Amino acid sequence: MAQQQIGGLAAIFLDEHLTVTAATRCREAGLKKFDAITPYPVHGMEEAVGIRRSILPYFTFGGGVVGLVVGLWFTIWTSAYSWPINVGGKPFNSLPAFIPVCFELTILFAALTSLAAFGYMCSLPKIDPPMIDPDLSSHKFAIFVPSDDHGYDAGKLEQMFKDLGAAEVKKVAVF
Amino acid sequence: MILQRNKLILGEKNLKDITDDICEPVETLPGKGWVLMFIGALSLLLFYLVILGTVIAKGMGLLGVNHPNAWGTMIITFVFWIGIGHAGTLISAVLFLFRQKWRTSVARTAEAMTVFAVMTAGLFPLLHTGRPWLDLWLFPYPNQRGPLWVNFRSPLLWDVFAVSTYATVSISFWYIGMVPDFATIKDRAKNKVRRMIYGALSLGWRGTGRNWAHYEMLYLILAGLSTPLVLSVHTIVSFDFAVATLPGWHTTIFPPYFVAGAIFSGFAMVVTLMTLVRIGFPAFKDYITIDHMEVMNKIIMTTGMLVGYAYASEFFIAGYSGNIYERFVFINRAFGPYGWSYWIMVSCNTIFPQIFWFRRFRRSIPVMFVVSIFVNIGMWFERYVITITSLHRDFIPASWGNYAWSFFDAAVLFGSFGMFLTLFLLYLRAFPAISIAEVKPVLPVGREKGQGGHH
Numbered sequence: 001m002a003q004q005q006i007g008g009l010a011a012i013f014l015d016e017h018l019t020v021t022a023a024t025r026c027r028e029a030g031l032k033k034f035d036a037i038t039p040y041p042v043h044g045m046e047e048a049v050g051i052r053r054s055i056l057p058y059f060t061f062g063g064g065v066v067g068l069v070v071g072l073w074f075t076i077w078t079s080a081y082s083w084p085i086n087v088g089g090k091p092f093n094s095l096p097a098f099i100p101v102c103f104e105l106t107i108l109f110a111a112l113t114s115l116a117a118f119g120y121m122c123s124l125p126k127i128d129p130p131m132i133d134p135d136l137s138s139h140k141f142a143i144f145v146p147s148d149d150h151g152y153d154a155g156k157l158e159q160m161f162k163d164l165g166a167a168e169v170k171k172v173a174v175f
Numbered sequence: 176m177i178l179q180r181n182k183l184i185l186g187e188k189n190l191k192d193i194t195d196d197i198c199e200p201v202e203t204l205p206g207k208g209w210v211l212m213f214i215g216a217l218s219l220l221l222f223y224l225v226i227l228g229t230v231i232a233k234g235m236g237l238l239g240v241n242h243p244n245a246w247g248t249m250i251i252t253f254v255f256w257i258g259i260g261h262a263g264t265l266i267s268a269v270l271f272l273f274r275q276k277w278r279t280s281v282a283r284t285a286e287a288m289t290v291f292a293v294m295t296a297g298l299f300p301l302l303h304t305g306r307p308w309l310d311l312w313l314f315p316y317p318n319q320r321g322p323l324w325v326n327f328r329s330p331l332l333w334d335v336f337a338v339s340t341y342a343t344v345s346i347s348f349w350y351i352g353m354v355p356d357f358a359t360i361k362d363r364a365k366n367k368v369r370r371m372i373y374g375a376l377s378l379g380w381r382g383t384g385r386n387w388a389h390y391e392m393l394y395l396i397l398a399g400l401s402t403p404l405v406l407s408v409h410t411i412v413s414f415d416f417a418v419a420t421l422p423g424w425h426t427t428i429f430p431p432y433f434v435a436g437a438i439f440s441g442f443a444m445v446v447t448l449m450t451l452v453r454i455g456f457p458a459f460k461d462y463i464t465i466d467h468m469e470v471m472n473k474i475i476m477t478t479g480m481l482v483g484y485a486y487a488s489e490f491f492i493a494g495y496s497g498n499i500y501e502r503f504v505f506i507n508r509a510f511g512p513y514g515w516s517y518w519i520m521v522s523c524n525t526i527f528p529q530i531f532w533f534r535r536f537r538r539s540i541p542v543m544f545v546v547s548i549f550v551n552i553g554m555w556f557e558r559y560v561i562t563i564t565s566l567h568r569d570f571i572p573a574s575w576g577n578y579a580w581s582f583f584d585a586a587v588l589f590g591s592f593g594m595f596l597t598l599f600l601l602y603l604r605a606f607p608a609i610s611i612a613e614v615k616p617v618l619p620v621g622r623e624k625g626q627g628g629h630h
Contacts, residue, residue: 023384036384039190039359040612041391049384054392060400078315078324087328100333100411104340107404111344111397115351118393119378122386126379134362137355137382139190144383 008146008175009154010132011161012168016042019141022164023048026143029160031152034145037136056117063113064106071102130174140167144175182621183277185461190615196458197609198360202369205604208455213600219593226586227302235305238587239579244566248584249303251558252591254412255440256296257338258433258554261405262441263289264345267352268401271394276620277470279613280462284452285445286349287606291598292444293342295591300334330414337411344404348397354380355390355612409434416561423504423565426492432485439478439524440554442471446547448599450540452608462609469537475550476531482557483525500570508564512577516556517564523553555588 013019019036026034027050036045045051079085080092090097119125136142145157158169184193205213230237240247263285270278301310313335315325325332357377364370380386413433416424446468453460493505509517527549536542568575602608 037382038384038387039194039382040355040615041387043616045384046388051385051388054389056389056392056396060396074315075327079327083321083324085326087326090328094328097328100330100407100414101327101336103407104333104336104404107400107407108340108343111347111400114393114396114400115347118351118389121389124378124380124386128374129379129381131362131381135191137359137362138194 006146006148006175007171007173008144008149008152009157009161010142010144010170010172010175011157011164011166012133012136012170013141013143013165014139014167015165016141018165019143020044020048022143022161022166025160025164026145026157029151031145031149033149034143037132037142037144039137039139039141042141054121056114056121059117060110060114064110066113067106067109068102070109071105072098074105075101130172132170132172132175133168144172146175180621181464181466183280183464183466183617184614184620185464188461188618190618193615193618194359194363194611196461197356197607197611197614198363199458200456200604201360201607202363209600209604212455213597216593216596216600219590220597221593222586223590223593226583226590227298230302230583230587231307235303237581237583239581239584241576241579243569243574243576244563244578246303246562246566247578248580248587249299250415251555251562252588253296253299253303254433254558254562255555256292256299256591256595257412258409258437258440258558259444259551260289260292260296260341260345260441261409261434261437262445263287263292264348264401264405265438265441266445267348268398268405271398272402276617277467279617280464280609281445281449281467281471282613283349283352283606283610284448284603284608285441286345286352287599287602287608288441288444288448289345290342290349291595291602292441293338293345294598295595297338297342298591298594300331300338330411330418333411334415337408341404341408344397344401348401351390351393351397352610352613353606354378355382356607356610358382359611360607406434409437416565421565421569422498422500423508423561426489428485428488428492432482432489435478435481435485436554436557439475439482440551442475442478443547443550443554446471446475446543447551450544450547452603453540455603456608459609462614465538465540468540468543469534472531472537472543472546475547476528479524479528479550483521486521486525504565504568507568508560511564511568513560513564513567517560520553520556520560523549524557527553 011022013022016038019038020042023034023036023045027048032050034049036042036049038045046053075098076093076095079094079098084092086092132142132144133140143161145152147154154171161169186192188196238247238249240249266278266285267282267289271282301307304310304313313325313332325335354377357373358380361370361373361377364373410430410433413429417426417429419425449463449468449471453463490505490509493501496502508514527546530542530546531537563578567577
């Protein structure tokens with residue numbers, strides 16, 4: 001969901017396993033709003049940070065159902081009600097012949113709804129968002145703890161990250 | 176552990192090396208080879224534009240279409256390019272659902288191939304209408320003619336929906352896959368313009384855990400949607416033929432036969448392009464390894480045999496059906512005036528790929544390059560055979576006639592390669608041609624001792 005921009009503490013790691021461990025420790029310490037920043041989806045990170053399964057599929061399903069209904073309604077309405085034309089003596093409502101169009105519209109609506117829902121949930125697109133370290137999209141990993149998180153204590157956290165083997169721990173003004 | 180997997184990525188690379196290797200073509204000026212190829216492709220594209228302009232201005236009569244061959248090069252080449260596009264979706268979506276990790280290195284470029292092939296293909300039916308300025312009539316929009324709607328019972332209209340949906344979903348899937356990589360390029364950018372362009376393309380992606388969770392779900396869903404979509408698109412393309420009552424077209428085998436052929440030709444095109452990419456960007460040889468090429472060659476051989484089975488089955492059913500028209504079409508197809516095209520098709524598609532039974536040839540870049548070109552030729556001829564040999568002699572001998580192949584037929588066919596190659600060459604320089612974020616997680620494959628790489 002939309003994250004407002006707020007400062008906090010960032011620990012940068014050079015190893016994905018350390019980052020997962022650090023995330024687990026943060027969660028065990030009672031932190032809730034912290035997040036990991038990684039160059040690629042790291043296996044086990046969702047469990048470590050405590051991220052619930054994405055609700056995206058519900059939007060996909062909803063979009064698909066709407067697409068199917070729109071497809072059925074539109075093909076039947078145009079062919080049988082709005083301007084019925086006798087094509088080779090076929091019934092005005094030729095349902096089997098409408099299946100391909102309905103199918104394609106189902107897929108199209110489902111895909112576009114998923115995209116829109118993804119953009120909304122990740123609050124994308126975002127213009128020039130603040131960045132902790134440019135290497136976080138290449139070969140470094142980070143745990144970011146916002147300063148308004150439950151039980152945020154910069155000193156204690158810094159010590160914990162250092163003990164875990166963080167390459168760098170720094171205060172971030174805004175993220 | 177008895178079976179140790181081969182490494183998916185060669186060389187002793189770390190994460191930064193992967194980023195550097197893949198971003199290099201985007202961040203450096205192109206070399207001589209690329210420039211020469213680009214000039215060639217661009218010239219062909221300009222030639223193509225002139226030809227298309229002439230066809231639009233003068234009319235479809237410039238091509239060989241006539242009575243009874245109302246469909247010709249444009250439709251044949253449309254099916255050819257659409258089919259090529261399908262392998263890209265197969266690699267990026269179907270193999271993703273099957274958890275085939277080797278796909279990561281080739282998926283991006285295969286998907287790019289899909290997008291460009293669909294763009295190239297999409298022009299043909301639009302131009303084949305003869306009055307492309309009225310192509311908006313293909314879409315059902317409220318109008319002052321009734322409103323008069325499109326005929327939803329027509330396979331040609333199904334095609335409008337199938338191809339436009341396919342193009343939209345493929346482009347979305349391709350683009351979403353590139354978003355994290357755009358962010359990588361933006362973060363590395365040393366100059367302001369590049370930073371701005373790739374920053375905009377990356378949509379402000381930052382790679383937080385919560386965003387990755389949604390991202391992975393979206394990727395899975397788009398893969399899941401693309402899979403039935405790709406099967407439906409070529410099924411519907413085959414309906415363009417199969418729903419007609421023409422002997423040689425009116426068969427139930429067409430949907431699976433077309434889909435197998437599409438995968439077959441598409442993989443051949445992937446192999447053609449990948450051999451060229453490996454030559455052009457030697458650093459990519461560590462990512463697109465001989466193992467990758469070998470797997471694709473196996474798929475080419477398998478689908479080639481599926482297609483061969485379809486050829487045989489069509490013949491058998493034509494004889495077994497007892498329908499004299501059906502039987503005549505197939506005898507005419509193999510031994511009539513267009514018999515040469517039939518035998519080109521059979522030899523290119525079913526005989527030449529058999530060389531891949533031998534491991535040595537399966538792993539030889541020159542051999543696979545040549546075979547993939549033959550397969551592309553063979554698959555173009557397959558559509559030629561289906562379209563022309565069925566049309567040119569149907570029920571009544573009085574309405575028989577040959578296709579009047581003209582200069583413009585050849586020009587349209589070859590020119591379309593100019594469009595495709597220009598787009599593809601630009602893509603190789605402007606976009607990360609291998610998925611950076613997808614390749615990194617498969618780096619440990621084949622490197623973990625005794626674990627067999629289960630993550």
